[in-house]
Amino acid sequence: MTAPGEAARPKPARRPTIKDIARRAGVSESAVSFALNDRPGVSQDTRARVRRVAEELGWQANSAARALSGERAGALGLVLARPAQTLGVESFFLQLVSGIQEVLSARKIALLFQVVEDLGTECALYRRWWAERRVDGVLVVDPRTEDPRPQLLTALGLPAVVIGGPAAPAAVAPHPDAAAPAAPPPDAAAQPPLATVWADDAKAMARILDHLYGLGHRRIVHVAGLPGLAHTERRIRSLRTEAALRGLDARHVRSVTTDYSDAEGAEATRRLLDAARPPTAIIYDNDVMAVAGTAVAAGRGIPVPAALSIVAWDDSALCRVTHPRLTALVRDTPGFGRLAAQELLAVLDGGPHRTVQGELPHLEARESTGPCPHD
Amino acid sequence: MTAPGEAARPKPARRPTIKDIARRAGVSESAVSFALNDRPGVSQDTRARVRRVAEELGWQANSAARALSGERAGALGLVLARPAQTLGVESFFLQLVSGIQEVLSARKIALLFQVVEDLGTECALYRRWWAERRVDGVLVVDPRTEDPRPQLLTALGLPAVVIGGPAAPAAVAPHPDAAAPAAPPPDAAAQPPLATVWADDAKAMARILDHLYGLGHRRIVHVAGLPGLAHTERRIRSLRTEAALRGLDARHVRSVTTDYSDAEGAEATRRLLDAARPPTAIIYDNDVMAVAGTAVAAGRGIPVPAALSIVAWDDSALCRVTHPRLTALVRDTPGFGRLAAQELLAVLDGGPHRTVQGELPHLEARESTGPCPHD
DNA sequence: TCCTCGGACTTAACCGCATTAGTGCGCTCA
DNA sequence: TGAGCGCACTAATGCGGTTAAGTCCGAGGA
Numbered sequence: 186m187t188a189p190g191e192a193a194r195p196k197p198a199r200r201p202t203i204k205d206i207a208r209r210a211g212v213s214e215s216a217v218s219f220a221l222n223d224r225p226g227v228s229q230d231t232r233a234r235v236r237r238v239a240e241e242l243g244w245q246a247n248s249a250a251r252a253l254s255g256e257r258a259g260a261l262g263l264v265l266a267r268p269a270q271t272l273g274v275e276s277f278f279l280q281l282v283s284g285i286q287e288v289l290s291a292r293k294i295a296l297l298f299q300v301v302e303d304l305g306t307e308c309a310l311y312r313r314w315w316a317e318r319r320v321d322g323v324l325v326v327d328p329r330t331e332d333p334r335p336q337l338l339t340a341l342g343l344p345a346v347v348i349g350g351p352a353a354p355a356a357v358a359p360h361p362d363a364a365a366p367a368a369p370p371p372d373a374a375a376q377p378p379l380a381t382v383w384a385d386d387a388k389a390m391a392r393i394l395d396h397l398y399g400l401g402h403r404r405i406v407h408v409a410g411l412p413g414l415a416h417t418e419r420r421i422r423s424l425r426t427e428a429a430l431r432g433l434d435a436r437h438v439r440s441v442t443t444d445y446s447d448a449e450g451a452e453a454t455r456r457l458l459d460a461a462r463p464p465t466a467i468i469y470d471n472d473v474m475a476v477a478g479t480a481v482a483a484g485r486g487i488p489v490p491a492a493l494s495i496v497a498w499d500d501s502a503l504c505r506v507t508h509p510r511l512t513a514l515v516r517d518t519p520g521f522g523r524l525a526a527q528e529l530l531a532v533l534d535g536g537p538h539r540t541v542q543g544e545l546p547h548l549e550a551r552e553s554t555g556p557c558p559h560d
Numbered sequence: 561m562t563a564p565g566e567a568a569r570p571k572p573a574r575r576p577t578i579k580d581i582a583r584r585a586g587v588s589e590s591a592v593s594f595a596l597n598d599r600p601g602v603s604q605d606t607r608a609r610v611r612r613v614a615e616e617l618g619w620q621a622n623s624a625a626r627a628l629s630g631e632r633a634g635a636l637g638l639v640l641a642r643p644a645q646t647l648g649v650e651s652f653f654l655q656l657v658s659g660i661q662e663v664l665s666a667r668k669i670a671l672l673f674q675v676v677e678d679l680g681t682e683c684a685l686y687r688r689w690w691a692e693r694r695v696d697g698v699l700v701v702d703p704r705t706e707d708p709r710p711q712l713l714t715a716l717g718l719p720a721v722v723i724g725g726p727a728a729p730a731a732v733a734p735h736p737d738a739a740a741p742a743a744p745p746p747d748a749a750a751q752p753p754l755a756t757v758w759a760d761d762a763k764a765m766a767r768i769l770d771h772l773y774g775l776g777h778r779r780i781v782h783v784a785g786l787p788g789l790a791h792t793e794r795r796i797r798s799l800r801t802e803a804a805l806r807g808l809d810a811r812h813v814r815s816v817t818t819d820y821s822d823a824e825g826a827e828a829t830r831r832l833l834d835a836a837r838p839p840t841a842i843i844y845d846n847d848v849m850a851v852a853g854t855a856v857a858a859g860r861g862i863p864v865p866a867a868l869s870i871v872a873w874d875d876s877a878l879c880r881v882t883h884p885r886l887t888a889l890v891r892d893t894p895g896f897g898r899l900a901a902q903e904l905l906a907v908l909d910g911g912p913h914r915t916v917q918g919e920l921p922h923l924e925a926r927e928s929t930g931p932c933p934h935d
Numbered sequence: 936t937c938c939t940c941g942g943a944c945t946t947a948a949c950c951g952c953a954t955t956a957g958t959g960c961g962c963t964c965a
Numbered sequence: 966t967g968a969g970c971g972c973a974c975t976a977a978t979g980c981g982g983t984t985a986a987g988t989c990c991g992a993g994g995a
Contacts, residue, residue: 245691249627250951298673316620477881625981
């Protein structure tokens with residue numbers, strides 16, 4: 186009656202429990218529990234013996250049982266809300282996840298990773314995870330200016346760390362360089378106090394502008410990503426501020442927004458190059474658009490960097506396979522993930538909701554940026 | 561005594577349990593369990609009432625409790641063994657994961673996704689997940705010719721589906737077109753009978769060769785990926801078979817292996833173009849190498865496709881941002897993920913270990929392939 | 936009329952671990 | 966000398982479900 190291929194299925198080996206350990210070590214189950222969890226109540230001798238037996242048996246705590254009694258699921262969640270099409274050309278997320286897991290796996294904490302279509306589904310998923318007690322906390326990515334998630338998570342009491350927030354870091358920790366009185370946006374105070382790790386986009390933008398300004402560029406356009414995202418707005422604001430600091434004309438140094446796709450990146454580039462006075466330098470908010478923009482320039486016979494300089498915000502293999510190779514802003518993304526994971530663990534351990542800052546990115550100058558051409 | 565930012569932390573709302581439902585519905589806890597799990601033993605009336613109350617309370621089963629008693633973790637695992645550097649330029653994985661989750665989330669099954677450095681760590685992780693009963697099964701990616709994972713998983717009794725295996729589909733389901741007596745490799749029989757979803761790389765390769773052969777190309781090199789991977793070997797074998805079928809010279813139609821990186825893809829391309837009789841067409845095993853190869857050609861002033869045709873195995877935004885846009889083999893990767901997830905669920909439900917085949921990819925002809933130049 | 940049968944529930948046991956409340960024992964000290 | 970104490974350990978309970986084993990009751994058959 187068994188289907189082909191089913192016949193040989195072996196009976197799964199029974200996994201050892203603390204009861205097995207208790208029997209072999211000649212103690213009670215609770216003594217085993219004490220011994221294995223570093224709690225007082227057992228002698229050094231017994232503790233060592235129990236540990237040895239557990240080792241021999243290859244015992245690992247049943248995560249469900251531990252979760253049920255210990256009130257900890259031993260898992261964290263990360264949801265990525267992205268339409269399926271736009272998925273995966275960026276290296277950012279896998280690297281972030283990789284960094285996060287480096288921290289988690291050392292503490293035997295699992296990561297539930299889920300890709301969903303939109304923000305609504307993401308919120309529904311948080312509710313479900315919360316109700317099912319699947320996770321002890323979540324890492325929130327792609328914070329937005331109008332974001333329902335912090336409020337939801339606060340209401341649920343689900344510990345969280347926002348990666349890439351807050352919308353206005355200046356309001357939390359005033360940027361020493363930001364002499365210009367950049368008024369904190371009205372929603373800054375309204376944000377529930379979730380723990381946050383953030384990157385100093387203002388300083389990063391300053392570095393890019395230093396580089397381009399130093400090369401003589403005065404007409405610089407920033408091809409940004411999705412307008413709703415917090416870091417997009419932050420970068421746009423930073424560009425304005427930094428341009429003003431250098432006395433640059435706001436009509437020639439400005440941002441345009443896209444959906445991060447190669448198609449919109451290319452389209453934006455075409456429009457920019459069609460203008461009466463096209464920019465001499467373009468900053469793209471991700472690697473994919475930068476490559477697409479470079480291809481557009483190549484298609485029109487516009488030499489890079491002789492006639493147009495290009496900078497990619499975020500490095501990846503892509504930036505090295507184009508011709509010429511792209512000058513890019515290099516971030517330690519796995520490091521950022523590690524930082525976020527550590528913060529979340531700290532919150533779970535009862536720590537305060539802090540706002541910590543990731544390492545500053547640096548600009549890797551390659552062949553796509555050069556001196557500004559003379560008109 | 562509370563740290564700043566901690567003061568406002570709300571007491572988490574208590575999540576409802578079946579006990580709450582039982583009280584409100586005026587029945588016992590087990591009646592609730594029966595009602596909510598579609599088991600006989602309660603009247604239609606009671607069932608409806610219990611359901612309504614559960615709905616009102618927003619009840620969701622505590623996954624830990626269910627796992628503990630029901631022997632099902634309600635989660636599956638997927639491990640990606642990749643060195644951190646090579647992470648994330650391919651769109652394949654996120655799309656695969658997205659497809660998998662489409663199937664899983666409908667059944668409220670979570671996915672544990674983990675990125676590790678190597679195969680040894682991956683195996684250790686399977687052991688841990690098994691011992692901790694974290695997952696009910698796993699999806700195995702990147703099968704290799706010498707792969708310790710199937711044996712381990714079989715020994716553990718951890719249900720699994722291999723994505724992209726087996727090494728020799730011909731041995732399982734003879735390819736009708738494969739008239740050439742391609743001897744099944746020795747390890748084919750040694751493979752434990754894990755469930756498998758696979759793509760017909762032989763047919764895909766045939767399509768690519770049809771295209772290139774039809775354009776007159778007779779010197780074709782396949783820049784393959786990592787030599788240890790099953791699908792790499794399969795594609796290499798397919799190229800040989802298909803070349804022989806068309807009477808092509810094995811010295812001019814051959815494969816070289818790389819590590820999938822842009823660097824090795826570019827390096828391989830340089831070597832090929834340096835040869836006395838360089839190929840007139842190159843097939844790259846992923847999009848990143850194809851783009852890198854195109855850049856090398858551009859750097860040497862070799863026009864594509866006038867002097868060199870290029871095909872990418874796997875499509876992505878990358879193939880559309882180069883100049884010219886790359887002819888690519890388009891696969892329905894999310895669909896492949898859905899298929900794999902369905903197979904694993906079938907196995908968990910006691911089904912047989914089948915070997916099912918994914919949809920055939922098609923070749924999207926773009927501007928990077930053209931008629932073979934005359935020598 | 937009595938007994939049986941089965942549907943609709945309830946009770947109780949259990950999953951594997953953490954944790955709290957004992958228990959027995961040797962030692963100290965009034 | 967016996968109350969008091971601390972230590973090492975055991976017994977018992979609970980987490981929130983599932984499930985096997987009753988219990989109750991009304992309908993149907995002999």
